[in-house]
Amino acid sequence: MSRLRSVGLYVAGFASLFVIWHVASTWIIPSVLFPPPWKVLLKGIELAEDGTLWEQASASLARIATGFVGGSLIGIPIGLAIGSFPIVRRLLEPYTEFLRFIPATAMITVAVIWFGIGESSKIFLIIYTTVFIVIINTAAGVNAVAPNKIRAARSLGAGPFQIFFFVALPATVPYILTGMRLAMANSFVTIIAAELVAANNGLGRMIWDSRMYMLVDQIFVALVVLGFLGFTADRLFRWGIYAFAGRFSPVT
Amino acid sequence: MALVQLAQVSKVYRSLKGSDYVAVRDFSLDIEAGEFFCLLGTSGCGKTTVLNMVAGFEPVSAGQIRISGHPIAGPAADRGVVFQGDDSLYGWLSALGNVEFGLRMRGIPRAEREKKARHYLELVGLRGQDHKHPAELSGGMKQRIQIARVLANEPDMLLMDEPFAALDAHTRADMQRELKRICSATGKTVLFITHDIDEAIILADRIGVMHAGPASKLKGIVKVDLSEAERERTHDRFVAVYRQVHEMIRDEVAISLERTRDGAANSRKRSH
Ligand SMILES: Nc1ncnc2c1ncn2[C@@H]1O[C@H](COP(=O)(O)OP(=O)(O)O)[C@@H](O)[C@H]1O
Ligand SMILES: [Mg+2]
Numbered sequence A: 001m002s003r004l005r006s007v008g009l010y011v012a013g014f015a016s017l018f019v020i021w022h023v024a025s026t027w028i029i030p031s032v033l034f035p036p037p038w039k040v041l042l043k044g045i046e047l048a049e050d051g052t053l054w055e056q057a058s059a060s061l062a063r064i065a066t067g068f069v070g071g072s073l074i075g076i077p078i079g080l081a082i083g084s085f086p087i088v089r090r091l092l093e094p095y096t097e098f099l100r101f102i103p104a105t106a107m108i109t110v111a112v113i114w115f116g117i118g119e120s121s122k123i124f125l126i127i128y129t130t131v132f133i134v135i136i137n138t139a140a141g142v143n144a145v146a147p148n149k150i151r152a153a154r155s156l157g158a159g160p161f162q163i164f165f166f167v168a169l170p171a172t173v174p175y176i177l178t179g180m181r182l183a184m185a186n187s188f189v190t191i192i193a194a195e196l197v198a199a200n201n202g203l204g205r206m207i208w209d210s211r212m213y214m215l216v217d218q219i220f221v222a223l224v225v226l227g228f229l230g231f232t233a234d235r236l237f238r239w240g241i242y243a244f245a246g247r248f249s250p251v252t
Numbered sequence B: 001m002a003l004v005q006l007a008q009v010s011k012v013y014r015s016l017k018g019s020d021y022v023a024v025r026d027f028s029l030d031i032e033a034g035e036f037f038c039l040l041g042t043s044g045c046g047k048t049t050v051l052n053m054v055a056g057f058e059p060v061s062a063g064q065i066r067i068s069g070h071p072i073a074g075p076a077a078d079r080g081v082v083f084q085g086d087d088s089l090y091g092w093l094s095a096l097g098n099v100e101f102g103l104r105m106r107g108i109p110r111a112e113r114e115k116k117a118r119h120y121l122e123l124v125g126l127r128g129q130d131h132k133h134p135a136e137l138s139g140g141m142k143q144r145i146q147i148a149r150v151l152a153n154e155p156d157m158l159l160m161d162e163p164f165a166a167l168d169a170h171t172r173a174d175m176q177r178e179l180k181r182i183c184s185a186t187g188k189t190v191l192f193i194t195h196d197i198d199e200a201i202i203l204a205d206r207i208g209v210m211h212a213g214p215a216s217k218l219k220g221i222v223k224v225d226l227s228e229a230e231r232e233r234t235h236d237r238f239v240a241v242y243r244q245v246h247e248m249i250r251d252e253v254a255i256s257l258e259r260t261r262d263g264a265a266n267s268r269k270r271s272h
Helices: A003-028 A037-049 A052-084 A086-099 A104-115 A119-143 A147-155 A160-197 A203-212 A216-248 B047-055 B095-099 B101-105 B110-123 B139-152 B169-186 B197-203 B236-271
Strands: B004-014 B020-031 B036-040 B062-067 B079-082 B157-161 B189-194 B206-210 B218-223
Touching: A003 A037, A037 A052, A037 A216, A052 A086, A052 A119, A052 A160, A052 A203, A052 A216, A086 A119, A104 A119, A104 A160, A119 A160, A147 A160, A147 B079, A160 A203, A160 A216, A160 B101, A203 A216, B004 B047, B020 B047, B020 B062, B020 B218, B036 B047, B036 B197, B047 B079, B047 B157, B047 B189, B079 B139, B095 B101, B095 B110, B095 B139, B101 B110, B101 B139, B110 B139, B139 B157, B139 B169, B169 B197, B189 B197, B197 B236, B206 B236, B218 B236
Parallel strands: B036 B189, B036 B206, B079 B157, B157 B189
Antiparallel strands: B004 B020, B004 B062, B206 B218
16 A cells, blocks of 8 residues: 555544534434533633643653553563563563552542652653553563574673673663653543542543533543654554664564 | 484473473484585474474473583574574574674673674575664575574584475575585584485485374484485485385374374274
């Protein structure tokens, strides 16, 4: 398929989403509780002009970015250690295997009790939601390195440290990036849930406040922006993988 | 003293269920320095197992392997290995990066190792493919990168596990000729695994034929005393060696097939 055609189909797919939304809200369920796209757009422009939208969105994004980077920086070395040393795996698997089944949303209350409703609790939750999935993917990546890659390196004269840095690590990069991409999606889920429950600002808080005053248009603005930001973040991530780590991607 | 000595070597694999499988038992063989030795055997008879032990990848279960009289302690750069598949190549490195890997690990300066890597890439017929990554190359080209990677590291000994099995007939003939030339020019000692009798006769100074597994060892050794001109499939003396080797391996193929069938029947019985 040509590039132009695939982009065209993509745009058409998105356009159809808005067309169906428009049709549904105008004719099928005409209600003030379900605003059509153009009303949401107008509201969005209004909120963008007075700065509210940017303020709330950037608050959420800053928390995601901090927690995501922090969680990845913690998760990658732990995952590498778990994948490389059976002893570390035995020691740490109880943590990863137990805690990963307790979703970050279930930890919100605890986080607020521990860290208050400020930034710390949100960043803790994003780190929490990021770290396990990055650990698990990284460790799986280390274990998936073909034994012959290591053997070849040994008989070419590489020592253990060289094997780690020049074979195991680069061979694991695609798995690490996949883990981070999944973690990014999780972060969006978690931040909204956290802000709904306890925050002074952010898109989640914006949705919650709008509900109190029945500002349905405003809720929809937040939802659309959320979808758009998530989509963009994921695309940027994929583009980053392609641009900077593309050569690591063909897993062989 | 022979360069490589395998004395009464056995290898037992422990399965996940805890039962033992004796792949190789009392395998003895001496390979002289500079010799091209082909190990021939039916599929699953234990050829790769022997090579893995000589390479130092797998410990022996009993017996001893010595190189220049010293017991081996794991893999080392004196024994370069060409693997059966292509999963040993580094997908994130270019062809050049793969070929110079060993030199880089051993601290050879960039200019020197690139020059050497280019030389060997050219030697295996991959001139101008330096910057391609393994995923962009055909199976035959990938195999040639493996060979160049090992040659560039200049080991005393080459351990090659059916390196040409995946190549088309034409490329295979080219590679056989080239390998033979390089090895006689540099005096390398080679342990070369194949299941192709023709290939063994074209390349080898001696051919070792293995019994069918399990508990396999050498059935016999055939000396290939042919000149370059006689290493043609149509030559009378080639045909004579072929007959001799074929005679030895024919029964093993039959046994191997029978055992596979029995094995399948047994596991069917068990599962019913
Ligand atoms: N890691 C292993 N664990 C258990 N059994 C193995 C292992 N590697 C090989 N075997 C068994 O040992 C026998 C010989 O294998 P191999 O040396 O690969 O044969 P060949 O290279 O001659 O085809 C086979 O029956 C195989 O199933
Ligand atoms: Mg084999």
